Amino acid sequence: GAVVSQHPSWVICKSGTSVKIECRSLDFQATTMFWYRQFPKQSLMLMATSNEGSKATYEQGVEKDKFLINHASLTLSTLTVTSAHPEDSSFYICSATRGASGSSLDIQYFGAGTRLSVL
């Protein structure tokens, strides 16, 4: 099956520092990658959608200068939380899809998530 790996699985940082989270599709080329945020006991909220080689599309209310997304290759997307503050502490999850919308490959495969704690 398709595997998506996220790294790190848990990160603790000081307030004001930046943190980078990696999302890799290990055995397929991802046409599109998604980044979600999950608060305790709440739903996953879509933050942004990224396609390889183009700028990410951010959901309403998500600060693009705060959450920088780079999708430099078909197997790697990164989310950088810049100048992190305690309110950015959350669980961040990525997913990837390998097919065009509506095709038989049109399924999102999820990483295991990254827990960010900002002190």
Added chain:
Amino acid sequence: GNSVTQMEGPVTLSEEAFLTINCTYTATGYPSLFWYVQYPGEGLQLLLKATKADDKGSNKGFEATYRKETTSFHLEKGSVQVSDSAVYFCALSPYSSASKIIFGSGTRLSIRP
């Protein structure tokens, strides 16, 4: 707008018990509906899906039927196993599964031996 409401957990059952996790949705148009499962330490996995009214999705003994008249997509399994312990997310997509997915808050299921 689009939203998903699912049964709050945690749900604890004995092995071989019957499982129902309720899910209702609000959507414009004709969304696709999904159940995802997250086992401990792993990413979300698609469990089953249905793309139109009256479709039944099924996988690993789990079933859910797309009920447009009641805007529901309840997850059922006739006989649960300890290995079914996980968090289950009901979700919808207004267009297709590779586009935006709107998730419910998740239901944690624990099965006692």
